[in-house]
Amino acid sequence: MGILMSAENQDKEKETSIVVPIDEDMDKVASNSPNTVDELAMELATIKQPAKKIAIIGSRNLPITHQQMIETLAMALVMQGNTIITSGGSSGTNAAAIRGTMKANPDKLKVVLPQTIGQQPSDVQNQLIGVPNIVEHADRAMMTLADASRVCNREIIDDCNQLICFLSHTSKTLHSAVQYAEEGHKVVTVFYLD
Numbered sequence: 001m002g003i004l005m006s007a008e009n010q011d012k013e014k015e016t017s018i019v020v021p022i023d024e025d026m027d028k029v030a031s032n033s034p035n036t037v038d039e040l041a042m043e044l045a046t047i048k049q050p051a052k053k054i055a056i057i058g059s060r061n062l063p064i065t066h067q068q069m070i071e072t073l074a075m076a077l078v079m080q081g082n083t084i085i086t087s088g089g090s091s092g093t094n095a096a097a098i099r100g101t102m103k104a105n106p107d108k109l110k111v112v113l114p115q116t117i118g119q120q121p122s123d124v125q126n127q128l129i130g131v132p133n134i135v136e137h138a139d140r141a142m143m144t145l146a147d148a149s150r151v152c153n154r155e156i157i158d159d160c161n162q163l164i165c166f167l168s169h170t171s172k173t174l175h176s177a178v179q180y181a182e183e184g185h186k187v188v189t190v191f192y193l194d
Contacts, residue, residue: 051081053110055156055181058093058166058174059193066193067096070166074100078108085110085156087149090123093166098127106132112156114148115140146173153177162187168194 054077056070074084074097086097088111101109112135117125119141128134135155140148150173157163163181167174169192181188 051083052161053083053085053159054162054164055085055160056093056097056164056166057086057153057156057177058191059168059171060089060092060094062092062096062166062193066166067092070096071100071103073164074098075104078104083108083110085112085160087111087152087156088113088120088124088128090121090127095127098131102130106130109133110135110159112152112159113137114145114152115143149173150176154180157181157184157186160186162189164189164191166191166193168192170194 056074058070062070070093078084078101084097084101086094086101086109089095089098098109098111109131110133111128111131113120114137116136116138117128117134120128137148137152140151143151153173154177157177157180163178163186165174165178165181165188167178167190178188178190
């Protein structure tokens with residue numbers, strides 16, 4: 001038994017309805033595409049872990065307010081039982097992550113240096129006093145700092161479950177690190193500073 005609608009009611013229904021085109025191939029997965037269900041399951045499992053290894057890396061050129069925010073974030077993450085992995089730095093993201101983690105629990109901090117402590121500026125060396133877990137790389141002593149930093153970022157990302165990165169849109173090295181983390185199916189959070 002059908003219900004007849006007046007022309008006026010039919011016009012109103014057309015105005016309020018939304019038409020969504022359906023692509024017949026939307027539900028098909030190409031044989032060469034990665035298994036997205038497994039990837040999503042891995043990311044969900046990482047997010048649900050009670051304690052994670054979280055890498056915090058980013059720009060050195062940050063206003064003090066951003067540095068304070070990163071310091072507070074690092075402290076909060078450590079207080080929840082997470083371990084923070086970062087690199088050395090006298091200012092900016094890495095320095096703030098080190099300060100926040102050291103305030104909360106120094107044993108939950110891992111600092112991976114692009115080269116050796118001796119190759120770091122004196123202010124970085126001073127900041128690392130008391131850090132119990134520092135990884136140095138004498139094998140990179142002859143590399144440029146830029147090349148050693150790229151390798152260092154990859155090492156940090158390989159060791160973490162999640163990456164938090166603070167960067168500008170023009171930072172090629174950090175964009176490359178974010179892309180590397182995404183390709184490695186890490187949980188990635190990016191904060192753009194510009």
